[in-house]
Amino acid sequence: MGLFSFIKNTGAKVFGIGKTTEEEAAEARAKAKREADAAELRLEEAAARNLEETITDLQLQVEDLNIFVDDDMARISGKAYDQATREKVILVVGNTAGIATVDDNMTVEHVEPEAQFHTVVSGDTLGKIAKHYYGNAMKYPEIFEANKPMLTDPDKIYPGQVLRIPSLD
Template structure:
């Protein structure tokens, strides 16, 4: 349990706060004498999208709940995870979303295990480079890839600012 920080301007776009359609809605609302904030997605709709994103990871987390605070760009998750890996995958699944700056983790773990290290990808990083740095061998990059599936679909597709879980050697 804890608080994890993420780069809120980087990550998957799962709701339309920055796209052209959203901007058109803001302009339409402004001309209709309504406030632009009215077109912002509600905290509940964002929480529902984040919940769906975790569910798509096929993790074993019972009683999963997600809350979102749009004024602080903070997501809060709770539930009972079967494993430490499921807990960590849930955290990075919603933390690596644009407009999520923090994840407050209140997930309990049924089977205790050592926590992975959270690593923020830097420009020029590859899974092989990270593996060499962490494990002493570039050939261990598949450990990192497997630890971040299904969020990662290709070991060559990581981006600066993305947070990855690095399992203990």
């Protein structure tokens, strides 16, 4: 007869031994997806631990703080000392690159009125924000103090940042 040539990696394997190229490719894709999912989970866990450390470093008092990051959503639980601490924790987490949504499941030890939140837009200053909420631009230190320790300078705010605007009562 003679010598016949075939394409080496096509067709089914004899007696079901081995896999077709398509089956091998599908398995490789599935394995790569599992590995990518595991790597993403490790990154999300590391991000959550880093956020917890940041909150501790900022000396925000939260008992049993737990943060879970899933894609661009963070879920927070624990018992905050007061409402201001709770809101600051939400802002620390929410003002983090990659986080779009914060699911707040914290409780508060000392209940007090909730603050409003303000998203900074281009051209905003703390004075302009104070004028809007309080009717007096000179009340900007109230907003600055309410956002410490996340803010370290009243002139350093940026568009997209969310700030606490406490009630003056």
